[in-house]
Amino acid sequence: MSNSRSVGGASAARERINQEGNASDPLDKLAASTVSGLDTLGKIAIFGFGMFADLPFVVRHYFSEAIRQAGILVVSSSVVLWVFTLTIGLEAALLAHYILGNVGAQDYAGMFIAFAVMQATSASTFGWIFAAKVGCGYAAELGTMRITEEVDALRVMGMHPRAYLAGTRLLACLLAVPFIFVVTLTMMLAGGWVMAVQILGTTSSGGFLDVLWTFMTPLDVLLALVWSMATVVAIVVVSCYFGYNASGGPVGVGTNTARSMALNLIVASAFTGLFYQVFFGMNVAFPIAN
Amino acid sequence: MRVRQVDQREQGARGISRRGVGGVPEPVRSIVVQVGEIIQLAARVLHSALRYPRGYWRDVVDECYVLVKKGLVPSFATVGFFTFVVSAGAYGILSRLGAEHLMAQFTLTISIREVVAFMAAMVVAGIMGTAITADLGSRVIREEISAFRVLGLDAERLLVVPKMLALVVMTALLAVVSVAAVVACGALVGTVAGDVSFAAYWDSLLRNITAPDLVNLAVKTALMGFVIGVVHSYKGLNVSAGPEAVGRAVNQSVVITFIGIFIVNLGMNAFSLAMYPDMNVLR
Numbered sequence: 001m002s003n004s005r006s007v008g009g010a011s012a013a014r015e016r017i018n019q020e021g022n023a024s025d026p027l028d029k030l031a032a033s034t035v036s037g038l039d040t041l042g043k044i045a046i047f048g049f050g051m052f053a054d055l056p057f058v059v060r061h062y063f064s065e066a067i068r069q070a071g072i073l074v075v076s077s078s079v080v081l082w083v084f085t086l087t088i089g090l091e092a093a094l095l096a097h098y099i100l101g102n103v104g105a106q107d108y109a110g111m112f113i114a115f116a117v118m119q120a121t122s123a124s125t126f127g128w129i130f131a132a133k134v135g136c137g138y139a140a141e142l143g144t145m146r147i148t149e150e151v152d153a154l155r156v157m158g159m160h161p162r163a164y165l166a167g168t169r170l171l172a173c174l175l176a177v178p179f180i181f182v183v184t185l186t187m188m189l190a191g192g193w194v195m196a197v198q199i200l201g202t203t204s205s206g207g208f209l210d211v212l213w214t215f216m217t218p219l220d221v222l223l224a225l226v227w228s229m230a231t232v233v234a235i236v237v238v239s240c241y242f243g244y245n246a247s248g249g250p251v252g253v254g255t256n257t258a259r260s261m262a263l264n265l266i267v268a269s270a271f272t273g274l275f276y277q278v279f280f281g282m283n284v285a286f287p288i289a290n
Numbered sequence: 291m292r293v294r295q296v297d298q299r300e301q302g303a304r305g306i307s308r309r310g311v312g313g314v315p316e317p318v319r320s321i322v323v324q325v326g327e328i329i330q331l332a333a334r335v336l337h338s339a340l341r342y343p344r345g346y347w348r349d350v351v352d353e354c355y356v357l358v359k360k361g362l363v364p365s366f367a368t369v370g371f372f373t374f375v376v377s378a379g380a381y382g383i384l385s386r387l388g389a390e391h392l393m394a395q396f397t398l399t400i401s402i403r404e405v406v407a408f409m410a411a412m413v414v415a416g417i418m419g420t421a422i423t424a425d426l427g428s429r430v431i432r433e434e435i436s437a438f439r440v441l442g443l444d445a446e447r448l449l450v451v452p453k454m455l456a457l458v459v460m461t462a463l464l465a466v467v468s469v470a471a472v473v474a475c476g477a478l479v480g481t482v483a484g485d486v487s488f489a490a491y492w493d494s495l496l497r498n499i500t501a502p503d504l505v506n507l508a509v510k511t512a513l514m515g516f517v518i519g520v521v522h523s524y525k526g527l528n529v530s531a532g533p534e535a536v537g538r539a540v541n542q543s544v545v546i547t548f549i550g551i552f553i554v555n556l557g558m559n560a561f562s563l564a565m566y567p568d569m570n571v572l573r
Contacts, residue, residue, distance in 0.1 A: 080545060084548065084552075087552055087556075091404060091556075094559075095399070095400060095403075095404065098399075098563075099396065099399060111383075115379055115383065116379075119379065120375050120376060120379050124372065124375070128412060129548070131416075132412070132416065132544045132545065132548060133541070133544070133545055136416075136420065136540060136541050136544050137537075137541045140536070140537025140538070140540050140541055141537060143537065144536075144537045249428065250424065250427065250428035250431060250536045251424060251425065251428050253424065253536060253537060254420060254421055254423065254424015254425060254427070254428065254536060254540060255421065255424065257420050257424065257537070257540050258416065258417050258418075258420040258421045258424070261416035261417065261420055261544075262360070262364045262413070262416055262417050264416075265364055265367075265368050265412065265413060265416055266363075266364055266367045266368065268368075269367055269368040269370075269371035269372055270367070270371055272371050272372060272375050273371040273372075273374045273375055276374075276375045276378060277378075280378070280382075
């Protein structure tokens with residue numbers, strides 16, 4: 001029911017299927033839900049391409065709004081992202097202490113941190129927290145504007161609502177998130193250092209840093225940056241789509257926020273698996289035993 | 291009686307802010323007041339559910355069904371993909387050391403102790419928690435909660451208690467079932483992509499999986515479900531005015547829930563590692 005409210009084409013497809021076959025047949029139900037899911041994905045893709053096609057227009061006409069959105073992003077969201085990723089670094093060092101301690105390789109805690117931060121968790125955890133803090137916020141904001149008919153008002157005033165609301169947010173993320181993400185990496189490594197050196201005493205500070213810089217390459221930082229930016233762009237597109245196409249009052253906004261969050265979690269995780277295989281395959285890029 | 295209690299609570303909060311701790315800066319004070327009110331809500335709901343444990347179980351079952359229907363696929367997907375990456379990394383590191391047949395140990399330790407609980411709670415918070423906040427918030431805006439009060443009904447018992455119990459039960463169950471995704475993805479990485487025989491993987495798995503690990507996971511995620519329910523219900527019931535406030539409440543409650551989930555995770559891990567040091571031994 002919630003699908004048919006926000007996705008018009010899917011409901012038409014479902015009605016067609018219902019007319020042709022028996023609606024209570026589970027196979028038909030499965031087919032209908034598959035069709036509506038694919039329909040939503042296609043609409044999100046079209047919306048995302050539209051956002052990218054709007055970018056030159058945004059740069060020419062709404063650049064100040066994009067800068068304002070970037071400022072909001074930095075001021076209100078960056079601290080939350082940094083604190084959470086600091087705790088991820090703490091957790092990674094805790095695991096390194098126990099796992100490497102069991103095989104007598106505590107001196108190599110830095111290796112574990114370098115792998116865990118650079119190659120495995122930075123982009124995915126950043127993506128989850130970004131989806132929760134920023135993505136949910138965008139979906140709720142745009143959804144509220146839609147149900148209070150501010151989007152229609154923008155159109156009446158002769159503005160381009162999708163470029164002004166979604167395009168500026170995308171441009172703001174493209175401008176600000178790389179810098180936020182680089183600080184995020186620093187916070188993760190700092191969290192690992194604090195837990196391993198200061199709290200648990202796994203290894204000495206010099207030993208930790210020596211191993212860390214040995215096992216971390218500039219290429220890793222670049223790949224993590226590409227990876228996280230792809231995740232962030234997907235999250236912004238999904239949450240802007242669900243916010244921009246909200247309907248059905250405050251409850252509809254809540255439902256669409258929840259749906260965007262669910263899809264964002266899946267997208268961030270799927271990107272994690274995909275990019276890990278693309279960048280690293282089954283090999284860990286370590287300068288030992290190669 | 292409920293009306294009187296709520297009025298007393300509001301008066302108390304206002305009185306305190308006027309008199310005793312007026313010198314405390316506003317941001318700190320509002321955080322402390324919010325945390326206190328969340329704990330009060332938790333105590334009231336627990337008292338209501340445990341003192342009169344009848345009449346709401348049908349609603350609990352309904353909520354559980356909704357949660358399974360919406361949460362199973364995202365929960366399996368997030369846990370599965372992340373375990374895939376973790377296992378691939380563990381396989382990479384261990385094959386450098388010539389001990390790739392031990393990879394199940396790493397997969398299990400990292401997944402069961404840290405990742406699965408966090409992911410299941412995140413999925414439940416993202417899907418059901420946001421829906422609860424939006425639902426309760428829009429009821430407040432349409433003054434349905436006030437109508438409950440006028441009719442002499444206890445809105446917290448009717449609306450919050452079933453959802454909270456469903457969250458407690460289903461977060462734990464989703465997390466425990468997601469362990470299947472962990473085992474499957476680890477096997478996929480080790481045997482199909484990697485060079486470990488399935489027998490070696492299975493042997494390492496069965497020697498390293500322990501009952502305290504799973505009990506810790508279940509208890510931890512049940513606590514996380516409770517935190518999710520309380521925070522999202524509190525934020526929904528305390529929406530100020532206007533549809534804009536609902537969106538803001540959803541956003542804030544997700545952030546607060548994440549902080550709560552992390553605190554529960556760290557606390558339970560420290561507790562269980564201290565109680566069962568055997569969980570750490572490589573076998």
